[in-house]
Amino acid sequence: MTIGTTDTVTERRPSGLELEPKQVPPAGAAMIDRYVFKRLARSSRRSRVLAERLTEPLHLNLVSAFVALFGSFRSKVNHDLIIRQQFAFPILHAADKAREAGLKKLTLVEFGVANGAGLLNMCRIAVSVTKVTGVEFEVFGFDTGSGMPAAVDYRDHPEMFQQNDFPMDVERLNAALPPFASLVLGNVADTVPAFLAKLSPRAPLAFVSMDLDYYSSTKTALEIFNGAPEHYLQAALLYLDDTVIETANPWCGELLAINEFNDENEHRKIAPFPMLRSRRLFKNPRWIEQIYLVHIMDHPLRTPGLRRPSHVIPNEYTN
Numbered sequence: 289m290t291i292g293t294t295d296t297v298t299e300r301r302p303s304g305l306e307l308e309p310k311q312v313p314p315a316g317a318a319m320i321d322r323y324v325f326k327r328l329a330r331s332s333r334r335s336r337v338l339a340e341r342l343t344e345p346l347h348l349n350l351v352s353a354f355v356a357l358f359g360s361f362r363s364k365v366n367h368d369l370i371i372r373q374q375f376a377f378p379i380l381h382a383a384d385k386a387r388e389a390g391l392k393k394l395t396l397v398e399f400g401v402a403n404g405a406g407l408l409n410m411c412r413i414a415v416s417v418t419k420v421t422g423v424e425f426e427v428f429g430f431d432t433g434s435g436m437p438a439a440v441d442y443r444d445h446p447e448m449f450q451q452n453d454f455p456m457d458v459e460r461l462n463a464a465l466p467p468f469a470s471l472v473l474g475n476v477a478d479t480v481p482a483f484l485a486k487l488s489p490r491a492p493l494a495f496v497s498m499d500l501d502y503y504s505s506t507k508t509a510l511e512i513f514n515g516a517p518e519h520y521l522q523a524a525l526l527y528l529d530d531t532v533i534e535t536a537n538p539w540c541g542e543l544l545a546i547n548e549f550n551d552e553n554e555h556r557k558i559a560p561f562p563m564l565r566s567r568r569l570f571k572n573p574r575w576i577e578q579i580y581l582v583h584i585m586d587h588p589l590r591t592p593g594l595r596r597p598s599h600v601i602p603n604e605y606t607n
């Protein structure tokens with residue numbers, strides 16, 4: 289599906305993980321610094337965070353205050369203390385899976401960059417995850433660079449979004465990005481096929497944040513999961529930003545695009561991350577419902593075979 293105008297594709301190739309301190313917001317121990325307070329100062333965000341945290345058990349909040357001050361990056365992720373926890377959990381999870389599979393590098397993608405705050409958060413988290421796991425990252429942010437294209441019809445939620453919303457200051461954002469991150473500018477109808485041709489098993493796609501707002505754009509962007517099976521983790525992680533808007537429904541927006549993707553692809557299926565709420569210490573954060581897995585059913589690891597010693601279930605009653 290072709291949407292809106294077509295711009296040229298521009299990329300800066302990633303080269304490593306060296307970051308200058310001013311390029312990304314601070315990581316790790318600086319989680320309760322002025323950056324956090326600045327974000328919490330926005331009243332809508334503050335209300336949501338307060339509603340989510342204050343309805344959790346008191347002892348968990350006390351423990352998490354201690355973790356915020358003295359905890360490791362992993363314990364902060366476990367206690368929902370990272371800015372954009374919806375990126376921190378999946379990126380750390382993907383890196384753990386990559387390590388198990390012997391992979392050294394992963395690809396992360398943000399669809400819908402706008403002013404780039406999310407992309408810079410993603411980069412900062414990637415640096416912290418590399419420190420913890422040793423897994424490195426290439427990060428790509430897809431956007432027109434000029435804001436929303438024209439909506440096609442009611443399925444694009446025109447009651448919420450319109451053409452030219454969310455413009456980007458491309459020069460400023462490019463200057464702020466670390467060397468391992470790039471902008472991929474243009475309509476996703478043009479940029480995704482070109483990007484797909486460049487994905488490789490050297491840095492499989494592990495996590496995608498989807499925030500293009502429109503059904504039409506999301507439908508096109510999901511084509512990113514139609515490459516060769518070894519170009520992905522066997523279950524890549526996906527964050528869906530727009531499933532929480534009040535008018536979200538299965539006949540419009542991201543949910544429609546996901547349903548159609550599942551109908552149209554025999555070997556690629558998108559489903560919610562199973563039992564994620566029960567796996568988390570804090571049960572209320574809204575992002576928990578927005579994390580999905582993209583199952584690569586034809587991935588080499590999903591073909592039957594003998595790859596490891598047999599699992600044995602111990603029986604404590606016969607000992």
Ligand SMILES: C[S@@+](CC[C@H](N)C(=O)[O-])C[C@H]1O[C@@H](n2cnc3c(N)ncnc32)[C@H](O)[C@@H]1O
Nearest residue numbers: 400402406431432435436454475476499500505
């Ligand atoms: C809500 S904004 C993204 C906000 C960003 N993720 C953040 O957290 O700050 C949605 C973005 O999607 C981009 N977008 C929508 N449709 C697109 C398309 N077909 N191709 C490329 N970019 C598109 C728009 O330019 C816009 O910047």
